Amino acid sequence: MTKSDLVQLDDRLHAQRQTFDRLPIVDVGPLLDGSDARSVAKEFRWALANVGFMYIKNHGISEKFLDETFAQAKAFFNLPLEEKMKLHVSNSGVALRGYIEIFGENTDPSKTKDLKECFDIGPERPSVESPFFGPNQWPATLPGFRETVFAYHEAMKELSITLLRGIALSLDLSPDFFEPRTKDPITTQRLQRYPPQTGVVDERIIGIGAHTDFGSLGIIAQDSAGGLQVMNRNGIWVEGMPVPGTFVVNIGDLLQKLTNDVYLANLHRVVNTSGRERYSIPFFIDADHDAVFAPLESCVSEANPGQYPPITCGAYKFGKYIKHFPHLRGRDGYGTAPPAMTSSNSG
Numbered sequence: 318m319t320k321s322d323l324v325q326l327d328d329r330l331h332a333q334r335q336t337f338d339r340l341p342i343v344d345v346g347p348l349l350d351g352s353d354a355r356s357v358a359k360e361f362r363w364a365l366a367n368v369g370f371m372y373i374k375n376h377g378i379s380e381k382f383l384d385e386t387f388a389q390a391k392a393f394f395n396l397p398l399e400e401k402m403k404l405h406v407s408n409s410g411v412a413l414r415g416y417i418e419i420f421g422e423n424t425d426p427s428k429t430k431d432l433k434e435c436f437d438i439g440p441e442r443p444s445v446e447s448p449f450f451g452p453n454q455w456p457a458t459l460p461g462f463r464e465t466v467f468a469y470h471e472a473m474k475e476l477s478i479t480l481l482r483g484i485a486l487s488l489d490l491s492p493d494f495f496e497p498r499t500k501d502p503i504t505t506q507r508l509q510r511y512p513p514q515t516g517v518v519d520e521r522i523i524g525i526g527a528h529t530d531f532g533s534l535g536i537i538a539q540d541s542a543g544g545l546q547v548m549n550r551n552g553i554w555v556e557g558m559p560v561p562g563t564f565v566v567n568i569g570d571l572l573q574k575l576t577n578d579v580y581l582a583n584l585h586r587v588v589n590t591s592g593r594e595r596y597s598i599p600f601f602i603d604a605d606h607d608a609v610f611a612p613l614e615s616c617v618s619e620a621n622p623g624q625y626p627p628i629t630c631g632a633y634k635f636g637k638y639i640k641h642f643p644h645l646r647g648r649d650g651y652g653t654a655p656p657a658m659t660s661s662n663s664g
């Protein structure tokens with residue numbers, strides 16, 4: 318792809334965005350091995366501008382490693398509730414690591430209680446440093462759990478950094494654009510279990526309520542149960558069916574802000590009516606705690622004026638999480654908005 322393939326159209330030439338009835342599948346092999354990063358970036362651009370979600374294949378993570386990680390997730394959730402509650406997220410203060418019980422985190426609280434349990438880890442720190450950075454809480458009784466889950470986090474981090482290079486290219490930025498903003502990024506490795514639902518199911522209780530993710534990028538491994546749903550531009554929920562050998566990748570609010578809505582952080586939710594438990598293993602990368610997000614100059618025009626005041630990654634995310642977790646109520650500590658980010662200050 319040449320630079321001219323990525324031109325910003327004259328405003329009079331803009332058409333309506335396309336809606337979609339399935340999530341696109343992108344082969345990221347040529348991005349990972351460097352053989353044709355630009356053609357992958359071109360597919361990213363379509364997917365992220367129109368859908369905000371895509372499957373990726375040829376991602377380089379082995380099936381064996383995934384199976385081991387799912388097996389560890391299963392072993393964890395099969396622990397007695399009192400064992401899991403000893404690792405509760407509220408023990409971790411602002412670091413936000415540990416176990417969250419069913420109905421313990423409600424993603425669309427005005428409508429829905431989340432029928433899921435989760436376990437979160439992130440970058441290891443000896444003590445709580447700042448929001449999202451602190452010690453992980455590891456179960457003492459599961460052989461290999463810590464090693465496997467942490468190794469998975471590290472592998473996802475590496476993959477996500479490569480995907481961000483592709484996303485930078487897709488925006489006609491230097492592939493290194495995110496590098497100075499992801500030197501020590503907020504990352505979360507989550508394990509999730511969704512009980513099955515039967516009988517009358519309405520929005521009051523589903524696996525995870527409708528939401529957009531807050532950060533930059535998510536990489537979701539899901540088992541074969543199904544139940545992920547993504548909203549298209551006509552307001553129709555489209556199934557994100559499990560596709561063997563793929564991950565689901567989606568962008569979050571920070572990239573929507575950065576691109577001034579050129580890229581979408583789409584609404585999604587989970588409804589597990591498969592008749593069995595559903596496991597998923599989402600990884601999230603945001604950016605450095607103090608990295609500033611504001612619309613890129615290249616995404617601002619008269620027809621699409623800048624819509625988002627600058628905000629740091631940490632302040633934005635923490636502001637969202639305060640609403641989710643009772644143990645964070647009353648915590649704040651963030652000052653005024655920092656200066657704007659433009660494409661010319663890219664690294």
Ligand SMILES: O=C(O)CCC(=O)C(=O)O
Pocket residue numbers: 507509525530537539545585586587597598599
């Ligand atoms: O479990 C999934 O497939 C999606 C989970 C999700 O949307 C989230 O954790 O933000």
Ligand SMILES: [Fe+2]
Pocket residue numbers: 528529530585
């Ligand atoms: Fe999500």
